[in-house]
Amino acid sequence: MRAFVDRDSCIGCEACVGICPEVFSMDDEGISVAIDGELAADLVESAEEAMECCPVSAITVE
Structure with missing residues (x-):
């Protein structure tokens, strides 16, 4: 499995980093x-x- 972020949609709230810093930054x-x-x-x-x-x-x- 892979994770992807839609850069045009991201608002930079950092929720993903807080939940899974091993994958998101x-x-x-x-x-x-x-x-x-x-x-x-x-x-x-x-x-x-x-x-x-x-x-x-x-x-x-x-």
């Missing part, structure tokens, strides 16, 4: 970015929680 523009590559199995659940908590639905985990 903020870039220099204050927009969330996801780690590149496959998610480790133990991070999938927290990445999905971050997706569900995103107030603007900018995160996809697939």
Whole structure:
């Protein structure tokens, strides 16, 4: 599974970073970015929680 952030939708609230800092971080523009590559199995659940908590639905985990 991989995590993706729609940069055009992200409002920079940092909820995803608070929930799953192993996968999400903020870039220099204050927009969330996801780690590149496959998610480790133990991070999938927290990445999905971050997706569900995103107030603007900018995160996809697939």
